[in-house]
Amino acid sequence: MSQHTPQKLLLKACRGEPVDRLPVWMMRQAGRYLPEYRKIREKYDFTTMYKQPELAAEVTLQPLKRFPLDAAIIFSDILVIPEAMGMALAFVEGKGPQFQTPLTNVDELHILSRDGIEEKLRFVFQTLTLVSQEVDASRTVIGFSGAPWTLAVYMVERGTSRDFRRIKQWRFQHPQQLHRLMDRLAVAITDYLVLQARAGAEVVQLFDSWVGILDEDGVREFVIPYVQRIIAQVKRETDVPIIYFPRGGMQWLPELARTGADIYGIDWTLSLASARRQLPAESGVQGNLDPTVLLTDGDTIQRTTRHMLDAVENHRRYIVNLGHGILPQTPVHHAQIFIETVKTYSVPVPETSHHTHNTGD
Amino acid sequence: MSQHTPQKLLLKACRGEPVDRLPVWMMRQAGRYLPEYRKIREKYDFTTMYKQPELAAEVTLQPLKRFPLDAAIIFSDILVIPEAMGMALAFVEGKGPQFQTPLTNVDELHILSRDGIEEKLRFVFQTLTLVSQEVDASRTVIGFSGAPWTLAVYMVERGTSRDFRRIKQWRFQHPQQLHRLMDRLAVAITDYLVLQARAGAEVVQLFDSWVGILDEDGVREFVIPYVQRIIAQVKRETDVPIIYFPRGGMQWLPELARTGADIYGIDWTLSLASARRQLPAESGVQGNLDPTVLLTDGDTIQRTTRHMLDAVENHRRYIVNLGHGILPQTPVHHAQIFIETVKTYSVPVPETSHHTHNTGD
Numbered sequence: 009m010s011q012h013t014p015q016k017l018l019l020k021a022c023r024g025e026p027v028d029r030l031p032v033w034m035m036r037q038a039g040r041y042l043p044e045y046r047k048i049r050e051k052y053d054f055t056t057m058y059k060q061p062e063l064a065a066e067v068t069l070q071p072l073k074r075f076p077l078d079a080a081i082i083f084s085d086i087l088v089i090p091e092a093m094g095m096a097l098a099f100v101e102g103k104g105p106q107f108q109t110p111l112t113n114v115d116e117l118h119i120l121s122r123d124g125i126e127e128k129l130r131f132v133f134q135t136l137t138l139v140s141q142e143v144d145a146s147r148t149v150i151g152f153s154g155a156p157w158t159l160a161v162y163m164v165e166r167g168t169s170r171d172f173r174r175i176k177q178w179r180f181q182h183p184q185q186l187h188r189l190m191d192r193l194a195v196a197i198t199d200y201l202v203l204q205a206r207a208g209a210e211v212v213q214l215f216d217s218w219v220g221i222l223d224e225d226g227v228r229e230f231v232i233p234y235v236q237r238i239i240a241q242v243k244r245e246t247d248v249p250i251i252y253f254p255r256g257g258m259q260w261l262p263e264l265a266r267t268g269a270d271i272y273g274i275d276w277t278l279s280l281a282s283a284r285r286q287l288p289a290e291s292g293v294q295g296n297l298d299p300t301v302l303l304t305d306g307d308t309i310q311r312t313t314r315h316m317l318d319a320v321e322n323h324r325r326y327i328v329n330l331g332h333g334i335l336p337q338t339p340v341h342h343a344q345i346f347i348e349t350v351k352t353y354s355v356p357v358p359e360t361s362h363h364t365h366n367t368g369d
Numbered sequence: 370m371s372q373h374t375p376q377k378l379l380l381k382a383c384r385g386e387p388v389d390r391l392p393v394w395m396m397r398q399a400g401r402y403l404p405e406y407r408k409i410r411e412k413y414d415f416t417t418m419y420k421q422p423e424l425a426a427e428v429t430l431q432p433l434k435r436f437p438l439d440a441a442i443i444f445s446d447i448l449v450i451p452e453a454m455g456m457a458l459a460f461v462e463g464k465g466p467q468f469q470t471p472l473t474n475v476d477e478l479h480i481l482s483r484d485g486i487e488e489k490l491r492f493v494f495q496t497l498t499l500v501s502q503e504v505d506a507s508r509t510v511i512g513f514s515g516a517p518w519t520l521a522v523y524m525v526e527r528g529t530s531r532d533f534r535r536i537k538q539w540r541f542q543h544p545q546q547l548h549r550l551m552d553r554l555a556v557a558i559t560d561y562l563v564l565q566a567r568a569g570a571e572v573v574q575l576f577d578s579w580v581g582i583l584d585e586d587g588v589r590e591f592v593i594p595y596v597q598r599i600i601a602q603v604k605r606e607t608d609v610p611i612i613y614f615p616r617g618g619m620q621w622l623p624e625l626a627r628t629g630a631d632i633y634g635i636d637w638t639l640s641l642a643s644a645r646r647q648l649p650a651e652s653g654v655q656g657n658l659d660p661t662v663l664l665t666d667g668d669t670i671q672r673t674t675r676h677m678l679d680a681v682e683n684h685r686r687y688i689v690n691l692g693h694g695i696l697p698q699t700p701v702h703h704a705q706i707f708i709e710t711v712k713t714y715s716v717p718v719p720e721t722s723h724h725t726h727n728t729g730d
Contacts, residue, residue, distance in 0.1 A: 180669050224643060278585055303538065304541050
């Protein structure tokens with residue numbers, strides 16, 4: 009496939025092919041910091057925005073019209089899977105979507121079903137197909153899902169929590185019940201990612217936003233085996249590279265590498281050089297500028313971004329990104345400066361690789 | 370000094386002397402989960418409780434009357450240092466003490482002064498002296514301070530924050546100004562800890578509760594040098610062992626070991642075995658049961674605590690604790706079960722060390 013898509017810089021980076029410029033995108037790049045996003049948000053509620061494929065595709069493509077980004081990540085919500093499995097969602101203003109009733113008991117697991125997921129999530133696949141048709145051929149289309157642990161946290165805690173006592177009770181008091189929940193989620197997420205790939209996703213990212221609240225034994229027991237299984241199965245059924253973003257889990261990076269992802273999302277707390285040293289040589293990295301840097305000023309943004317790019321040492325299999333989602337208060341021209349700094353950065357040519365030219369932009 | 374205090378188990382552990390039982394205390398052990406604490410809190414406001422030495426000493430000793438704990442940590446607030454340096458505090462119900470006006474600008478640094486700190490913080494030293502007089506001779510008296518970075522976060526952000534943008538602006542845009550603030554804090558904290566030791570503290574703990582929001586370069590530039598300097602100076606002027614608790618900073622543990630602390634507080638995210646492997650052989654560890662375990666049930670508490678004690682591998686220089694403060698909702702008898710599980714745990718005798726008996730309890 010790679011010979012047919014020589015111009016897709018981000019895909020090349022995922023596959024470890026040499027690049028003469030670093031691919032860049034931003035987590036939550038289709039979001040509230042964009043005036044054109046806020047304009048649509050004034051007319052439609054959040055749920056409508058991601059459930060109507062034309063609207064979702066339009067919002068997905070907004071940042072690419074403004075900036076020379078290398079990827080379009082589909083505009084959606086990570087809670088669509090539990091919703092499709094049977095948990096009713098409601099949008100709470102200022103908090104985003106939340107489940108109407110949290111999972112409080114393992115006896116409620118029977119309400120969760122993967123049946124009909126393809127039909128219930130058709131809006132996601134339609135959005136992906138629309139985006140694939142409309143996006144410039146040099147950009148990569150990214151699909152995504154929440155990872156099982158993170159979805160379990162949302163399902164049991166309902167929203168975020170100060171001490172996550174409910175999901176911790178499942179973890180410490182009812183581990184077998186938690187395994188049953190994780191198992192159901194892993195199966196549904198696998199289906200979901202495979203269907204996303206068939207609908208047009210060229211790369212998929214698994215967001216494990218709440219892994220950082222666990223203990224190390226918990227990560228070994230409830231996170232790694234399920235993420236590993238999802239990645240192995242998606243790789244058996246598709247050829248899309250997989251990015252795993254274990255936010256707040258940098259203390260376990262060498263262990264998390266057992267999940268078998270192609271690229272690891274690195275949050276801003278760990279330097280990319282440290283991350284590289286802790287990962288196997290064949291793993292790639294993505295990240296990791298602290299999003300608050302984009303609230304400062306042009307000089308600071310340029311200097312801090314260049315420092316990050318210089319320090320990564322090995323520019324193979326590296327996707328430039330923020331270390332977390334872009335903040336809603338970010339001035340648009342600051343995002344522009346970040347992206348331009350990356351695009352004008354000269355990647356040192358490694359002596360051992362061929363320097364190929366791509367058509368670029 | 371150690372020959373005069375053979376019965377102080379926690380001090381022995383800090384010094385690396387063999388122990389035949391593991392010392393245990395709990396962060397926030399004098400707190401809202403105790404009915405006798407809530408009774409006093411009904412009569413006095415929080416500020417009065419730590420500013421009146423008799424009251425503060427009484428609250429400090431409450432958990433020791435109920436449980437066979439090995440240490441009394443003085444009841445105080447980590448914001449007393451900035452307050453003594455000139456920043457006015459107000460207690461906000463439900464949020465605790467907050468600064469009336471945050472530090473917004475480096476031009477305001479001149480309001481901060483270490484002059485008269487000994488007088489302004491006399492209530493702390495008096496509390497320590499009272500506690501030292503009243504506490505059973507087998508218990509160790511622990512003093513504490515916030516670490517410079519954590520105090521800077523509170524001073525600049527005022528309270529906690531979602532994205533910590535204000536302190537991050539200092540970090541990325543105005544690093545020289547942040548250095549000036551850190552420098553002033555390090556000097557005052559050093560004085561404060563030395564004075565605590567002279568007033569009766571036998572061990573001191575530095576709480577770096579907000580280190581986890583930084584990036585790795587930030588930790589190298591703004592955290593390690595200042596903590597290192599404080600520890601070196603306190604060690605020159607006193608013989609108290611120092612515990613450094615970099616909560617949320619487990620991804621940098623090998624680097625943080627350069628601070629020179631005797632014992633590192635480990636939050637619950639990292640197993641104690643992993644922490645040991647990443648620290649120099651002469652460093653001790655403290656921790657690290659997830660406090661939500663104490664919300665479960667007796668069997669779960671016993672099993673999880675024993676698992677932690679078994680897994681630590683090396684029981685030298687190990688202080689048992691939670692991985693963060695005890696939660697206010699913790700049932701008192703669950704805290705009791707945790708402590709009893711530790712006290713009845715048989716420490717394997719290492720073949721290479723002498724097995725000494727202490728008077729114990």
